[in-house]
Amino acid sequence: MSSRSSGNVIMLALNRKLARELWHLKSQLLSIALVVATGIMTVVTMRGSYEALVITQDRYYQQTRFADIWAPLRRAPETLLAQIVSLPGVAAADVRINFMATLDLEDLDAPATGRFMSLPETGRPLLNDIVVQRGRYIEPGETAAVLINEKFARARGLNPGDSIRAIINGRARELDIVGTAISPEHVYTMPPGSLMPDDTRFGILWMGQRALGAAFDMDGAFNEAFVRIEPGINPAQVIAGLNELLYPYGGFGAYPRRDQPSHSILQGELDQNRVMGTAIPAVFLGVAVFLLHLVLGRLISTQRGEIAVLKAFGYHNSEIAMHFLLFAIVAVLMGILVGVIGGVYLGQAYIGIYQTYFDLPGLDYRLQPGLLVLASAVSLLGACTGASSAVLKAVRLPPAEAMRPEPPANFRAGWLERTGINRLLPSSTRMILRNMERKPWQSLMSALGVAMSVAILVIGLFMFDSIRFLMDLQFRAIQREDVAISFYEHQADRVQHELWRLPGVTRVEPYRSIPVRLRHGHHHRDSVIQGLSADGELRRVIGASGIAQPIPAEGLLLSRLLAERLDVATGDTVTVEILEGRRQQREAMIAGVIDDYMGVSATMELTALQRLSGEGPFISGAYLSVSADDTSALYRDLKQMPAVSGVASPDEMLASFESEMAQGIFVSVGFLVGFAAVIAVGVIYNGARIALSERGRELASLRVMGFHRREVAILLLGEQALITLMAIPMGWLIGYGMAWLVVEGMQTDMFRIPYVINPWTWLFTALITVAAATASALAVRRRLDRFDLISVLKTRE
Structure with a gap:
């Protein structure tokens, strides 16, 4: 008989033996395959969803020329754009008008809020372009035409051809919806000051530059700039140049893409998905390796005699090793097949959930071949690793030794006997x-x-x-509070008397919000100081302990995260650069540090903040306690107040x-x-x-x-x-x-x-x-x- 035919006979015999063992251990084989399948499923689902999000995000950002830096300001002439473009490191720049306004929706008692953004009169935005989903783009010269974001349109049942009523700069306007759109700046749409979407009460609206400029008295001016930087340039260098240029025009401080709210939320989800998509599959693979080691170890222990006979009949160690390795490989291949099918199904379900939160066009689940190859290779390698020690035991076993029964365990008194606990336990x-x-x-x-x-x-x-x-x-x-209201511009605090006269109002607590840049040594951070009443009950300062923190008569309360960024502690002094009005610089003491969770916040007693600003008793809004029976009447009156820019419950x-x-x-x-x-x-x-x-x-x-x-x-x-x-x-x-x-x-x-x-x-x-x-x-x-x-x-x- 030739060596080739002899080898075929040997392999045929081993394959029959493997088939019998696979059938005999089918339940254990299936349980191991299921563990492998679950690991593959998590890889295909989570990593596949992660890659789908990243690919779609990158494509969308490139398509719409998503900016790298944003720079909000009070007001500047459009001619300043040329100076922004000429800043070192700036590859492209654009400007626009960006304001909040109240929306009066017929089927909603509470006033909704809209963020109005301008579009160029001709052509498309150079940066942060929008993508029309339904309807058409705004045509030059249209004064009442708007595009609204797709999610808001669907949540409110609005379509191209409908109209929407808005209170713009204190004047009621009937606007014509010509289409719906999406924007890379609003992949995750959040109202100001919130970390969650509210598509029924907050929308994005785009109008032509001239129409919006006329509505907000911003003809020939802008209040927001954004730029793309050249490759390899540090964003901090461009931000410093922008802040210096825009400072005389009421610049509130430029910020990079990582701090852009929508991008930050999306990136956080991507980071979490990447970590979980690596850690959880590793757990499953580790368990599968352990199980294969146990099962094969026991299988080899019970087949000592068979292994000895195989070796005596001339089977090579490599053939015996491959025979037992095939058991592990079959389990993994079964797991890969089930895991890929289940992973694709779950991946599509995951993407469906993401589509409800993130407005990314073309977000579909696609199984990447490279991911499949990597997951399969790692699983096979892990299986072989888990089986290797048991297989080596079979290979190294001399035939004569294997013929003998496995030596009995070495029995001796254990800790149960030594401690005497065994006498207290049942047999x-x-x-x-x-x-x-x-x-x-x-x-x-x-x-x-x-x-x-x-x-x-x-x-x-x-x-x-x-x-x-x-x-x-x-x-x-x-x-x-039951209702929080904000004003377009800060108002004299006597406006509280008008708020008290509104239907159902039982308590009014004013607040003042001032954008600032806090400095300490070489550290600085842009933030907002919130001025609250010391005896306030509707809006309190509470840390992680859940205990309300009294607001001191003087000094700042900082969030722990902001204090760490500034490297300050209680008793230190920081420089407060006010980013509005006369833009004064003052010194303020740190009165306390709060271990809170929401943002890099700073809080001060209301009258102390008014003195710090040097502008007198002005407020930015108020928190209201309202009788439940009068809520509808209150909302109706708030819609008619031209100074109110936003209402939140x-x-x-x-x-x-x-x-x-x-x-x-x-x-x-x-x-x-x-x-x-x-x-x-x-x-x-x-x-x-x-x-x-x-x-x-x-x-x-x-x-x-x-x-x-x-x-x-x-x-x-x-x-x-x-x-x-x-x-x-x-x-x-x-x-x-x-x-x-x-x-x-x-x-x-x-x-x-x-x-x-x-x-x-x-x-x-x-x-x-x-x-x-x-x-x-x-x-x-x-x-x-x-x-x-x-x-x-x-x-x-």
Whole structure:
């Protein structure tokens, strides 16, 4: 017989043997494949969604020439654009008019708010172009034509050809909607001062430059500039030049793209997706490697004699190694197939959720071949790594040694016997603990595998706990007003008397907001100082502790994040450069530092801030407490007040956020529960099956000796129950630590995620883990009850 035909016969025999083993261990094989599939699924879903978002974002930003720097200001002539373009490092620049105004919608009691932005009379914007979705672009000379953003249009049921009423600069205007559009600046559309979208009450409207200039008395002027910088230029250099140029025109301080609200939110989601899309699959791969090591190790231990016979018949070590490696490879290939199919489906669902939050045109899920190749290669490499130690054991086993039974374990007195605890425990418990003590590493790794499923649940669910806590703190403890109003321009504080006369108003608390640049040494930061009444009840200063902080008569209260940026502490002095009015510079003492979550804020007592500004008793708006029965009448009167630029209701904002969030929570929790259950079932079921295989003869002997099925099941499954009980607190600790890393990694200048995990989360993670363990135990118990005692007892090592 030729060597080729001999090799074919050998491989055919080994393949038949592999097929029998795969069928015999099909349930364990499927559980391992499911763990691999879940890991592949998370890669394909999360990393695929991440790549889809990045590709769409980059394409959209390039298509619309998204700016790198924004520079809001009070007012400047359009002729200043030439000087902006000539600044070092500026590749392109554009200017526009940007104002807020009240929208009077017929089917909405409360006034809505619109951000009006100008478009060039001819041609398209040089930067931050818009994309028309329905209808047409504004034609030159149209004075009442507007484009509105697509999400606002859909939320309000507005279409091209409809009209919308706005209070622009104190005058009511009927505007014609000629189309809907989207913009790279409003991928995630938020009202001013909010971190959540409200498409029913806040919209973006674009008008022609001349029409909007005439409406806001800005003919030949602009109040916002934005630029793109040349490649390789540090944005800070251009920002410094812009601030110097625009300072005489009331510049409020330029800021880079990373601080642009919509981009910041989108980038934060991308960063989180990238991290989670790497960390979670790594957990699943690690568990799969561990399971393959256990299953193959046990398989090789039970086939010592067969391995010896194969070697005696001339099978090479490489052929035997490949035979056992194929078991791992088959499990991974099955997992890859299921994972890719499931990942594509879940990826499309993920993108569907993103489409409700982010206005990105052409956002579709597409499986990238490179991602599939990378995930498959890493999974195969991990599987081979997990199987390698067991395979090497088979390869290194001499035939003569393999013919002998495996030497018995070295039994000796353990800590149970040495401490005397064993005398206090029933015999079944002693047997369970003694078996775990003899295999400490296997028990520990099994517990660690289950603990990772608990940790995954903790990481996912703590985000919802934190957001819920943040919303409750912000909208029920800090923002206690029923209605908050803001003015176009600051008003004399005597306007409070008019507010008191509005229908249903039971309390009025004025506030003053002043844009500033805070300096300390070589540190500086642009912010807004909020002036509040010292005895105010409707808007309070509350830190992470949940305790209201008294507002001192003098000095600044800074958020901890802002204090860290400025490198200041209580008692230090900072220079306050006021970015409006006469733009004076004053010194102010730091009266306290608040550990809050929302932005880089600064707070001061109202009269102290009015003195600091040097402009007298002016206010920027007011917080109102209103009788519920008179809310509609109040809104009706506010729509007629020309000085009012915005009206907000914290309760309505919170309700809108909760309705938007509900779908995302349901889908995300469903994914997490499924993923965690897969890990728990995979580890517990395989552990119990391996224990059943190892101790089958022992358990059958106990049955013959008169033990009931329940008693035998306790001996087998009690070990897995103890491992599960060990794993739950381990998983809590791991999840607690990983959640802290997530909090630290997601901190931005706009907000910080509070580190909050509710008691219900701990209980829920434990219940899911116990449920998965119970399902695994029932499956093994069913197999145990079907034991053929005679055939098991006939088995000899």
